[in-house]
Amino acid sequence: MSKVIEIIDLTLVLQGKTILKIPYFSLDREESIALTGPNGAGKSTFLFVMAALQKPTAGTVSLFGKNVKDHSLLELRRRMAVVFQKPMMFDLTVMENLELGLKYRQINHKEKENKIYHWLEKMRLAHLVKRRARSLSGGEAQRVALAQALILEPEIIFLDEPFANLDKEMRQELIDEIGKTLKAGKITTVMVTHHRMEAAAIADSIYNMEDGEIINREFCN
Amino acid sequence: MELIWDGIVKAIIALVTLDPGIIEVALLTFQVSGAATLLSVLIGIPLGSVLALSQFPGRNVLVSIANFGMGLPPVVVGLWVSIFLWRSGPLGFLNIIYTPYAMIIAQAVIASPIVISLTLAVIQQINPQIRLQLTALGANRTQMAWALVKESRLGLLAAVMAGFGGVISEVGASMMVGGNIKGMTRIFTTATVMEVSKGNFDVAIAFSILLMLLAYVVTAILTAIQQGRNNR
Numbered sequence: 001m002s003k004v005i006e007i008i009d010l011t012l013v014l015q016g017k018t019i020l021k022i023p024y025f026s027l028d029r030e031e032s033i034a035l036t037g038p039n040g041a042g043k044s045t046f047l048f049v050m051a052a053l054q055k056p057t058a059g060t061v062s063l064f065g066k067n068v069k070d071h072s073l074l075e076l077r078r079r080m081a082v083v084f085q086k087p088m089m090f091d092l093t094v095m096e097n098l099e100l101g102l103k104y105r106q107i108n109h110k111e112k113e114n115k116i117y118h119w120l121e122k123m124r125l126a127h128l129v130k131r132r133a134r135s136l137s138g139g140e141a142q143r144v145a146l147a148q149a150l151i152l153e154p155e156i157i158f159l160d161e162p163f164a165n166l167d168k169e170m171r172q173e174l175i176d177e178i179g180k181t182l183k184a185g186k187i188t189t190v191m192v193t194h195h196r197m198e199a200a201a202i203a204d205s206i207y208n209m210e211d212g213e214i215i216n217r218e219f220c221n
Numbered sequence: 222m223e224l225i226w227d228g229i230v231k232a233i234i235a236l237v238t239l240d241p242g243i244i245e246v247a248l249l250t251f252q253v254s255g256a257a258t259l260l261s262v263l264i265g266i267p268l269g270s271v272l273a274l275s276q277f278p279g280r281n282v283l284v285s286i287a288n289f290g291m292g293l294p295p296v297v298v299g300l301w302v303s304i305f306l307w308r309s310g311p312l313g314f315l316n317i318i319y320t321p322y323a324m325i326i327a328q329a330v331i332a333s334p335i336v337i338s339l340t341l342a343v344i345q346q347i348n349p350q351i352r353l354q355l356t357a358l359g360a361n362r363t364q365m366a367w368a369l370v371k372e373s374r375l376g377l378l379a380a381v382m383a384g385f386g387g388v389i390s391e392v393g394a395s396m397m398v399g400g401n402i403k404g405m406t407r408i409f410t411t412a413t414v415m416e417v418s419k420g421n422f423d424v425a426i427a428f429s430i431l432l433m434l435l436a437y438v439v440t441a442i443l444t445a446i447q448q449g450r451n452n453r
Contacts, residue, residue: 051357053353053356053357074359074361077356077357077359078359080357081357081358082357084350084353084354084357086350088348088350088351088353088354090351090354090368090372091371091372092371100355100358100360100368101358101359103364104358104359104360104361104364105359148358152358152359
């Protein structure tokens with residue numbers, strides 16, 4: 001299988017402190033991994049570096065076989081999607097929020113509409129379509145954020161604690177649903193989580209991190 | 222007190238009878254300040270956005286110039302615009318000195334720094350997470366700038382109101398480049414100054430009331446747009 005992410009000799013230093021130190025890391029197409037570890041282990045920062053949202057101090061980051069330093073980041077970013085821990089909704093309706101990424105990719109109107117309604121249904125958001133996204137509850141906003149990423153049909157998806165704002169029942173329901181969707185869509189997945197149960201449901205393997213380093217890897221059944 | 226009362230009565234009579242002379246001045250005041258505000262928005266919002274979203278050598282100097290420009294004395298602007306527009310000046314070939322066009326240019330010079338600086342401040346204070354989200358969604362620079370402008374539309378409308386307030390109230394620049402010519406370049410502020418100099422304080426008070434009324438109506442419309450969007 002081809003490598004979609006490859007990282008060599010990565011170091012990230014911020015304000016004189018070493019945040020990440022990863023000698024080597026790679027991810028094959030369609031592989032799903034979870035990053036776990038205590039607070040401050042560098043999980044989210046590592047995810048940001050992989051998603052080309054944070055420049056490393058040193059080392060090489062390659063996405064889809066292309067070094068991010070020498071390639072158009074916009075082109076690479078449009079093949080990926082990110083769900084942040086705190087969903088940031090734009091001051092627009094739910095529909096318009098879902099439309100944004102598709103608009104940037106110049107998807108035609110009909111196709112755009114079909115995708116939006118498909119994901120609204122799937123995420124149980126259809127009744128909120130005309131609501132201002134800023135007025136949603138934390139859980140609703142998180143579901144919109146998940147739909148906003150999945151609607152783009154990315155080759156890689158980065159999930160930073162995507163189920164953190166959901167209640168227990170919705171969390172379990174969505175973990176199953178998203179897990180199936182990611183597998184069915186053959187989407188390479190990188191997820192940051194504190195919950196091993198979530199990690200095991202979505203990922204093929206779990207990378208444990210501590211002090212900015214990967215300390216071990218466990219395979220899930 | 223009688224003087225003020227006479228002025229109020231004159232203003233009401235002018236409004237009720239739709240005095241053609243007053244209507245002409247009101248229309249020109251609105252057209253000149255409206256066009257100048259529009260011009261300053263077309264210049265100020267893109268420039269303010271670029272300054273807010275970019276890092277380049279000399280950026281801080283440009284930001285400080287824009288901030289300084291917010292306090293430009295209108296009479297100084299009037300003098301410099303006049304020098305440029307006089308027949309012997311670098312832009313004399315345009316032949317627009319003592320026309321409403323010259324007044325629009327002068328007022329736009331006054332309003333643009335206000336719009337640039339406030340746009341810069343409004344866009345800079347947007348939550349950085351919003352920019353990160355737009356980057357992750359695959360927005361290019363133009364798409365990002367447009368999304369941020371839309372996101373900060375409440376603040377930008379405040380910038381437009383500040384720009385309009387700055388120009389509708391100025392007198393020095395319009396007097397110098399327009400000349401206060403009856404039927405051509407006379408607006409409320411220049412007419413008020415003229416009537417005061419002639420000792421017609423009641424007429425000057427009437428003009429001042431009508432000017433405030435016009436400024437209030439325009440600002441109230443912009444506020445309604447701003448707050449209407451906010452409450453949606």
